Amino acid sequence: MSNAAQTSATGLAVDNVSFAYGEGDTILRRVALEVPEGQFLTLLGPSGSGKSTLLRLIAGLEAPTDGRLAWQGATITGPGIDRAVVFQNYSLFPWLKVEDNVALAVAKAHPKLSRAERREKARDYLGRVGLADAAGKYPFQLSGGMQQRAAIARALALEAPVLLMDEPFGALDPINRGKLQDLLLEVWQSTSPRRTIVFVTHDVDEALYLGDRVAVLGASPGRVLAQIEVPFERPRNRARLFASPAFHALREDIAERLDADVLSGLAAA
Numbered sequence: 001m002s003n004a005a006q007t008s009a010t011g012l013a014v015d016n017v018s019f020a021y022g023e024g025d026t027i028l029r030r031v032a033l034e035v036p037e038g039q040f041l042t043l044l045g046p047s048g049s050g051k052s053t054l055l056r057l058i059a060g061l062e063a064p065t066d067g068r069l070a071w072q073g074a075t076i077t078g079p080g081i082d083r084a085v086v087f088q089n090y091s092l093f094p095w096l097k098v099e100d101n102v103a104l105a106v107a108k109a110h111p112k113l114s115r116a117e118r119r120e121k122a123r124d125y126l127g128r129v130g131l132a133d134a135a136g137k138y139p140f141q142l143s144g145g146m147q148q149r150a151a152i153a154r155a156l157a158l159e160a161p162v163l164l165m166d167e168p169f170g171a172l173d174p175i176n177r178g179k180l181q182d183l184l185l186e187v188w189q190s191t192s193p194r195r196t197i198v199f200v201t202h203d204v205d206e207a208l209y210l211g212d213r214v215a216v217l218g219a220s221p222g223r224v225l226a227q228i229e230v231p232f233e234r235p236r237n238r239a240r241l242f243a244s245p246a247f248h249a250l251r252e253d254i255a256e257r258l259d260a261d262v263l264s265g266l267a268a269a
C-alpha cells in the first residue's frame with residue numbers, strides 16, 4: 001500500500017515523515033501522527049527533539065526528506081490559508097497598530113470586505129482576547145502577554161481551520177501563561193466547528209492541561225515515543241485538575257518516558 005493511501009482523508013496526517021536540514025543530521029525519523037479534525041494535540045518533548053521543526057513541516061515552511069504531510073487528504077506542499085501559525089515571539093508587524101495587524105489577517109480571510117468592515121471585524125477579534133482597549137496602540141506599547149493576545153487574535157482572524165502554535169506562551173510569566181491557556185481553551189471550545197490545533201510545548205503540565213492528546217517526542221533523532229489520550233473532561237478546572245491523583249499519575253508516566261529517552265541517549269553517546 002502506498003503512503004498516500006494510508007493517510008486518512010480528514011484531519012491532519014503526518015505520514016512517516018523524516019527530515020534533515022540540508023545535508024545535516026536526521027532531525028526527525030519516521031514520525032507518524034494523525035490529528036482528527038477539531039482535535040487539540042500537544043507536541044511535548046525536550047529541547048532539540050524537533051518539535052518546532054515538525055510544526056514548520058506542518059506549516060509547509062519546510063519540506064520532508066521522506067514521507068508525506070497532508071490536510072484533509074491533500075498533500076502539504078507549502079504554507080496555505082488553511083493553516084495559521086503563532087510563534088513564541090509574538091510576530092506582529094511593529095509598524096502597524098494592533099488593530100491593523102489584525103485587520104490585515106481579516107483581509108486575507110475576507111478580501112472583499114471594505115476597510116471599515118475589516119476594522120470592525122478586527123475589533124471583534126481583539127475583544128475576544130480582551131484587547132478591545134488596545135486596538136489603537138502599536139505592539140511596542142503592549143506587554144508581552146498583550147502582544148501574544150494580539151498575535152492570537154491575528155491568527156484567529158485568518159479563520160484557518162488549523163492553528164499551529166509554537167511555544168506561544170513560553171516567554172510569559174506563570175500568571176499570564178495560565179490566563180492565556182484558559183483564553184485559548186475558551187476560544188477553541190466556543191468556535192464551531194472547532195479548529196484543529198497542534199501546540200508545541202516542553203511543559204508537561206501545559207501539554208496535559210490543554211491537549212486532547214499528547215504526542216511525546218524523544219530526541220536524537222526526534223521521533224514519537226508515545227501518544228497519550230488525555231482523559232480529563234472539558235471544560236477543565238485548573239486547580240481541581242492539578243490537584244487530582246489521575247493528573248499526577250499521567251504526569252509521572254510522561255516524565256518517566258522522557259527520562260528513559262534521555263538516559264538511553266546518554267548511554268548510546
Ligand SMILES: Nc1ncnc2c1ncn2[C@@H]1O[C@H](COP(=O)(O)OP(=O)(O)OP(=O)(O)O)[C@@H](O)[C@H]1O
Nearest residue numbers: 021024027045046047048049050051052053054202
Ligand atoms: N534552520 C536550521 N538549520 C539547521 N539545523 C536546525 C535548524 N533549525 C533547527 N535545527 C536543529 O534541529 C534540531 C531540532 O530543533 P527544533 O527547534 O525543531 O527542536 P525543538 O524540540 O523545538 O527545541 P526547543 O524546545 O529548544 O525549541 C536541533 O538540533 C537544532 O539545532
